[in-house]
Amino acid sequence: MLASTVTVAYLVLASILVGFKTEQVVLALIFNGCYYLSQPTRQLILALSVFLVFWIIFDFMKAFPNYRYNPVHIQSLYEADKHYFGINANGTRFTVNEFLSQHQHKALDVLAGICYLLWIPGPIAFGLYLFYTKRRKEYFEFALSFLLVNFIGFIIYYAYPAAPPWYVALHGFTFDPHTPGNVGGMGHFDAFFHIHLFEGMYAKSSNVFAAMPSLHAAYPTITFIYAIKNKVKIGSVLFFLLMLGIWFAALYTSHHYVFDILMGLFCTAAGYLLYQFLYKKSSGFKRFVDYTANEASK
16 A cells, blocks of 8 residues: 555656656556565565666656756866866867767767666666575665765756766857757767667756766766675676776767766765765664665565
């Protein structure tokens, strides 16, 4: 009964804040279907609820654009990135994004697209691996750290609204709050396969001016850390490669500056350390994690 009540409350709130969408109903059906189907599916969906909370909050951000609360950084971030990390070529200094945009290759277009497609499925797959290898406590450590990384990133989004590199390339330094999401360099991936995958994804972007920090960079990094911590050898190698691939793709496709990636790594470190602090210092938090892990193991 509680699950159904929460679901109805979510659908009502979602309709009010961001409008009715088909995926909201699909999410509600999946959640309730798994919750009521059997004990194993209930355990699974409750474990994955950490990721559902992330998705819901990210979606609800559409109702509260960060540019309403603080000035958007466009030229200052561009100039700083070019000053500290720029590349000199033919007598001109370029940001890394601008330099890479002049050295496009179809193989790199495909590689960048594949890496970006795995930014959420990768961490979820790793979480499921921990869950189904009976490392339930380790799973919740990872999942809650992942959620904390997101919370820290969302706070920075609102404290420091920032335009992505593709925005400067298309619109210069003039702020336009009505700018829709853009695929940036990911358009090359769509063009190569004659599809509209990334075009459709970025058309639903929650906030154009949320380039700082790069949570794209943070997700594979926190996953790599926990793969190492849990001695998942193959996973450590795979997520190390995915981490490097996403860092490169973020720059190559003009979705993030170097500063954005570095701030994403800061969020990773802060989220990881915050979880460790809460678990060691907060008896309530520790009891919650231990109880949840024990219940999921039954």
